[in-house]
Amino acid sequence: MAIIDPSGDPLNTQRGSTTSSTAPDPATYIVDMDMNNFQQILEGSMQTPVVLDCWAPWCEPCKNLMPVLEKLAREYQGAFVLAKLNIEENQQIAAQLGIRSVPDVKLIMQGQLYDEFQGALPEGQIRQWLGKYIQAPEDAPPSPEEQARAALDAGDPATARTIYEQLSQANPEHYDYRIDLAGALLAEGNPDRASAILDGLPPEHRDAPKARGVRARLAFGEEAPDAEELAALAGRDDSEARYKLALRKVADGDYEAGLEALLDLLKTDRSYGDDLSRKTLLRVFDALGADHPLTVTYRRRMFTLLY
Known part of the structure; x- marks a missing residue:
C-alpha cells in the first residue's frame, strides 16, 4: 500500500533505517x-518517519497501547512522529x-507504508519493530x-519478578508478561505460584511454546534429586x-552443563531408560526455546550423533 502525495503519484522509497534530529518539545512529535x-503529516514523513496509531474510544487494547507508543516517542526524542488517529471522528x-x-x-516513511501491526503488542516487541527502521538515541534508557x-x-530473580509484576498489571492483555513472571517466580524458588499463573492463562497462551518452556523447567525442578539424594549419588558413575x-x-539453570551431560549419556548408553537421555534433551530444547543458542548448538550435535 502506498500513501498518495498531493499529485496523486505513489511515493516510493527504499526500506532502511532513519535517524532524525531531536525535537525538544514533545508537542512537535506527538500529534x-x-x-x-x-x-x-504524510508529507512530513518524507523527512521524519511517522508512526500512525489508529484507535477508537471504545477500544480497551487501544488504551493500553497508546501510553506505550507515547513513551517510546518521547524516548526517541523526535526520531519519529507519533500521529494518533481517532477512527470514530475521522472515518x-x-x-x-x-x-x-x-x-x-x-509506519510511514517517505510517503510510503513500510510496515504495520495490529493489536496491542508488548513494549519489547514494539521496540524490536521500531528498531528495524529507526535508530534509537544512544542514551535511551533500557526498557x-x-x-x-x-x-x-x-542472579537477581526478585527484581525481575517485581518488574514483570508491574508489566503484567499495566498490560493485562499481554500474556507473555505473565509467562515471564512465572519464569521469574520459578527462578526465585516459588514454583507453586508460577504454576498457578500458567494454569490461569487462556488455552491458546497456556499451550504456546513460551509457556511450555516454563512448564518444562517446573517439571525438571520436581524430577531433579534433592540434596539428600545428591549426597547418596556421590561417587557413583553409572547411567x-x-x-x-x-x-x-538443568533444574538449577546450568543448561549447558546439563545438556553436555545428557549428550554424553546418549553417546555412551542410549538404551538407558528407553532412550531417556534423547527424550530429555528434547524437553530441555523445549524449555529453552527453538531459537536459543544452546538449543541450536545441541540439537545439531544430537542429530549428528544419532544420524
Whole structure:
C-alpha cells in the first residue's frame, strides 16, 4: 500500500533505517491526526518517519497501547512522529487507509507504508519493530524487559519478578508478561505460584511454546534429586547417577552443563531408560526455546550423533 502525495503519484522509497534530529518539545512529535493536518503529516514523513496509531474510544487494547507508543516517542526524542488517529471522528481517513480493526499501527516513511501491526503488542516487541527502521538515541534508557532480563542474568530473580509484576498489571492483555513472571517466580524458588499463573492463562497462551518452556523447567525442578539424594549419588558413575545429576544441573539453570551431560549419556548408553537421555534433551530444547543458542548448538550435535 502506498500513501498518495498531493499529485496523486505513489511515493516510493527504499526500506532502511532513519535517524532524525531531536525535537525538544514533545508537542512537535506527538500529534492528533485529522483532516486538517492529514496531508501535512504524510508529507512530513518524507523527512521524519511517522508512526500512525489508529484507535477508537471504545477500544480497551487501544488504551493500553497508546501510553506505550507515547513513551517510546518521547524516548526517541523526535526520531519519529507519533500521529494518533481517532477512527470514530475521522472515518473518511480510516476508510482511505483501509482500517478494519483497532488498534492498527502503521509506519510511514517517505510517503510510503513500510510496515504495520495490529493489536496491542508488548513494549519489547514494539521496540524490536521500531528498531528495524529507526535508530534509537544512544542514551535511551533500557526498557523494563531489558532490565528484567539483566536482573535474571545477574542472579537477581526478585527484581525481575517485581518488574514483570508491574508489566503484567499495566498490560493485562499481554500474556507473555505473565509467562515471564512465572519464569521469574520459578527462578526465585516459588514454583507453586508460577504454576498457578500458567494454569490461569487462556488455552491458546497456556499451550504456546513460551509457556511450555516454563512448564518444562517446573517439571525438571520436581524430577531433579534433592540434596539428600545428591549426597547418596556421590561417587557413583553409572547411567542413573549421571542422568539424575544432569537433571539437577538443568533444574538449577546450568543448561549447558546439563545438556553436555545428557549428550554424553546418549553417546555412551542410549538404551538407558528407553532412550531417556534423547527424550530429555528434547524437553530441555523445549524449555529453552527453538531459537536459543544452546538449543541450536545441541540439537545439531544430537542429530549428528544419532544420524
